[in-house]
Amino acid sequence: MAFDKMELRDIEVWDGNFAAAQALRQCQIDVVSAYPITPSTPIVEGYAKFLADNYIEGEFVMVESEHAAMSGCIGASAAGGRVATATSSQGFALMVETLYQASGMRLPIVLNVVNRALAAPLNVNGDHSDMYLGRDSGWIQLDAYSPQEAYDLNFIAFRVAEDHDVRLPCMVHQDGFMTSHTAQGVKTMDDDTAYSFVGDFKPMNDMLDFEHPVTHGVQTEEDWHFEHKARQHNDLMTKVMPKIQTAFDDFEKLTGRKYNIVEKYDMEDADIAVVCMGTSVETAREVAKEMRGKGVKAGVVGLRVIRPFPFFEVQEALKDVKAIAALDRSSPNGAPGMLFNELAGALYNTDTKALLSGYVYGLGGRDLTKKHLTDLYSELQANVDAGKVLTPLQQFIGVRGPKLQFL
Amino acid sequence: MSEMKKIKNLKEFSTSADRFEGANLLCPGCAHSIIVREVLNATNDDLVLAASTGCLEVCTAVYPYTSWDASWIHIGFENGSTAVAGAEAMYKALKNKGRLKQPDRNPKFVAFGGDGASYDIGFQWISGCMERGHNMMYVVLDNEVYANTGGQRSSSTPIGASATTTPAGRVSYGETKNKKDMMSIMAAHHIPYAAQVAPNKWKDMVKKIQHGMEVDGPVFINAVSPCTTEWKFDPKDTMHITDLATDSLVFPLYEIIDGHELNITYRPKNVVPVEEYLAAQGRFKHLFKDEYKYLIKEWQERVDANWAYLNRREEARV
Ligand SMILES: Cc1ncc(C[n+]2csc(CCOP(=O)(O)OP(=O)(O)O)c2C)c(N)n1
Ligand code: SF4
Numbered sequence: 242m243a244f245d246k247m248e249l250r251d252i253e254v255w256d257g258n259f260a261a262a263q264a265l266r267q268c269q270i271d272v273v274s275a276y277p278i279t280p281s282t283p284i285v286e287g288y289a290k291f292l293a294d295n296y297i298e299g300e301f302v303m304v305e306s307e308h309a310a311m312s313g314c315i316g317a318s319a320a321g322g323r324v325a326t327a328t329s330s331q332g333f334a335l336m337v338e339t340l341y342q343a344s345g346m347r348l349p350i351v352l353n354v355v356n357r358a359l360a361a362p363l364n365v366n367g368d369h370s371d372m373y374l375g376r377d378s379g380w381i382q383l384d385a386y387s388p389q390e391a392y393d394l395n396f397i398a399f400r401v402a403e404d405h406d407v408r409l410p411c412m413v414h415q416d417g418f419m420t421s422h423t424a425q426g427v428k429t430m431d432d433d434t435a436y437s438f439v440g441d442f443k444p445m446n447d448m449l450d451f452e453h454p455v456t457h458g459v460q461t462e463e464d465w466h467f468e469h470k471a472r473q474h475n476d477l478m479t480k481v482m483p484k485i486q487t488a489f490d491d492f493e494k495l496t497g498r499k500y501n502i503v504e505k506y507d508m509e510d511a512d513i514a515v516v517c518m519g520t521s522v523e524t525a526r527e528v529a530k531e532m533r534g535k536g537v538k539a540g541v542v543g544l545r546v547i548r549p550f551p552f553f554e555v556q557e558a559l560k561d562v563k564a565i566a567a568l569d570r571s572s573p574n575g576a577p578g579m580l581f582n583e584l585a586g587a588l589y590n591t592d593t594k595a596l597l598s599g600y601v602y603g604l605g606g607r608d609l610t611k612k613h614l615t616d617l618y619s620e621l622q623a624n625v626d627a628g629k630v631l632t633p634l635q636q637f638i639g640v641r642g643p644k645l646q647f648l
Numbered sequence: 649m650s651e652m653k654k655i656k657n658l659k660e661f662s663t664s665a666d667r668f669e670g671a672n673l674l675c676p677g678c679a680h681s682i683i684v685r686e687v688l689n690a691t692n693d694d695l696v697l698a699a700s701t702g703c704l705e706v707c708t709a710v711y712p713y714t715s716w717d718a719s720w721i722h723i724g725f726e727n728g729s730t731a732v733a734g735a736e737a738m739y740k741a742l743k744n745k746g747r748l749k750q751p752d753r754n755p756k757f758v759a760f761g762g763d764g765a766s767y768d769i770g771f772q773w774i775s776g777c778m779e780r781g782h783n784m785m786y787v788v789l790d791n792e793v794y795a796n797t798g799g800q801r802s803s804s805t806p807i808g809a810s811a812t813t814t815p816a817g818r819v820s821y822g823e824t825k826n827k828k829d830m831m832s833i834m835a836a837h838h839i840p841y842a843a844q845v846a847p848n849k850w851k852d853m854v855k856k857i858q859h860g861m862e863v864d865g866p867v868f869i870n871a872v873s874p875c876t877t878e879w880k881f882d883p884k885d886t887m888h889i890t891d892l893a894t895d896s897l898v899f900p901l902y903e904i905i906d907g908h909e910l911n912i913t914y915r916p917k918n919v920v921p922v923e924e925y926l927a928a929q930g931r932f933k934h935l936f937k938d939e940y941k942y943l944i945k946e947w948q949e950r951v952d953a954n955w956a957y958l959n960r961r962e963e964a965r966v
């Protein structure tokens with residue numbers, strides 16, 4: 242091959258953005274079509290620099306907007322090669338129309354979403370508003386809690402998305418700044434090992450096969466639209482989880498690093514559990530450990546896969562607990578948070594009698610402190626002791642001014 | 649570079665390739681299909697095509713059917729240009745990496761869009777593609793209206809036309825703005841080639857399309873596409889209306905090379921008065937009321953002034 246290999250140390254100090262960029266390099270992305278936005282910009286800058294330094298062979302198309310970025314990715318992917326891009330927040334919002342188009346056309350694009358709040362008010366910091374905005378768009382959504390995971394999950398993403406049984410695009414999420422701009426030790430794979438995990442891109446119905454011309458992106462009305470959408474939804478619900486599990490298993494064999502669809506921490510005998518995503522998982526684990534020291538049977542459930550929603554894994558993880566807190570890092574605007582709603586949906590027809598309450602935290606980059614979580618665990622324990630939820634269903638953690646809560 | 653297709657006469661031309669089937673749902677008399685066939689038939693090269701949402705797209709790729717026997721993609725209303733740009737980028741990447749399935753092929757990348765998709769909502773995407781220099785051709789099917797959604801005005805709709813969002817009424821003569829000058833705007837991107845074409849002048853069109861496909865870089869083509877439904881004329885009269893458009897100089901045929909060198913490619917022997925062009929279409933019917941006759945005069949003056957301007961540009965050889 243014409244490009245140069247890069248020598249990596251076994252452990253490199255990378256932030257989440259650079260870790261993701263390195264993964265794109267090692268997967269040898271054919272086309273990146275991108276538009277910058279804080280805090281995800283360094284991912285595509287990284288790809289461009291690798292290209293400039295001949296560590297990669299491919300095309301970088303610096304388009305004029307995020308909508309065009311995903312449009313370019315769609316055209317490139319339909320042409321039959323490996324495609325990725327990155328975005329955040331408003332850029333993600335501008336992309337939304339094309340997200341549906343990409344998934345409806347069954348194109349295995351990988352999108353790194355560095356999570357950030359949605360304006361107004363304008364805010365560049367991390368929360369999960371954009372992540373939730375993507376949740377119905379037909380994409381697979383994986384969540385990384387650290388730079389290491391941002392690196393690893395990109396390989397998983399390509400493996401699953403490009404599987405010919407799946408052919409659905411995949412997002413890899415990480416928390417804006419907290420993960421994207423925080424450097425940590427990242428265990429690396431050498432270039433050949435990394436590439437061998439994703440393998441060569443295997444085109445399907447590609448527009449550049451002139452012996453077999455294809456029509457992409459047709460019109461369907463009531464006679465076919467339902468079948469297409471139902472099939473897409475069915476495939477997402479039934480085919481993706483087993484493929485993710487296999488990819489996790491293979492990845493563990495290759496690297497020793499183990500991922501789970503739902504990450505359980507101290508859940509074997511837990512009475513109370515916090516369910517959350519992103520960097521808050523690590524904080525919650527710390528606090529749960531301390532609560533254990535005080536005799537409180539606390540556990541943490543971290544979602545690794547957001548779409549498809551891991552119903553069975555969540556049911557299994559929470560089947561024996563007595564109280565659950567759903568932590569939503571987005572403003573639900575008119576309803577309890579997404580995680581609260583989804584947990585309620587997942588648990589309703591099970592035998593669990595767990596008390597469920599919802600908490601909104603960390604909007605616009607606001608810290609979630611250990612103290613917040615200690616108080617939260619105490620509230621859950623109080624709910625258990627009282628046998629009912631003592632607080633309103635939805636509360637806001639750490640917001641200034643009069644206490645905000647509802648339902 | 650591949651061999652340019654040789655075309656002897658119209659009969660041979662019209663049947664020389666069938667990558668766009670007659671089986672489609674476009675209205676009888678729709679010029680879109682004629683233009684598309686002329687563009688595709690101008691070349692024997694492999695094609696990667698895109699269409700924006702609009703009449704062409706919804707009438708030619710209705711699952712489980714397709715009218716296209718060439719690779720074709722539709723994403724949305726605004727991004728047909730960028731779909732082709734993405735495919736072209738992938739072609740370059742795979743070519744450099746030696747991964748093309750048929751490495752000896754020399755495909756051309758062409759996007760089609762209506763005037764709505766191009767002059768309005770997709771404007772930014774096209775500008776981006778032109779500026780970035782993708783090796784692609786963008787063809788506007790300029791029917792001066794949002795036809796697919798039932799005849800709303802676009803920024804290509806000319807003054808005095810009655811459209812559903814600028815209807816002629818008791819106190820209105822319809823559209824009040826001048827048609828956007830896309831040719832100048834696109835040429836200002838300093839692209840290697842921009843041209844106006846019309847389906848009736850098929851030889852001129854083939855020459856321009858062939859030239860456009862051979863140049864290296866982005867090409868912009870604006871094709872007048874009379875719409876029987878929204879312009880309100882009899883489907884059998886499409887070519888007659890197109891003749892009136894080119895011969896009245898309402899739609900002059902010219903090209904701009906490298907953003908500056910302008911060549912007029914068709915000079916009608918007998919220039920037809922604009923009034924005849926307007927009179928042939930229902931969308932201008934109200935202009936013939938006494939109180940709006942001055943608009944017809946203004947129309948003629950505008951067309952004359954534009955023709956004089958194009959001639960000055962051509963003579964100046966700048
Ligand atoms: C984002 C978006 N906005 C609006 C529409 C609705 N829409 C579909 S086609 C169309 C008009 C098409 O007009 P034009 O591009 O001129 O093509 P024509 O149908 O006249 O050939 C509109 C408004 C859409 N599909 N997508
Ligand atoms: S409405 Fe006009 S542009 Fe659309 S298919 Fe009919 S004639 Fe063609």
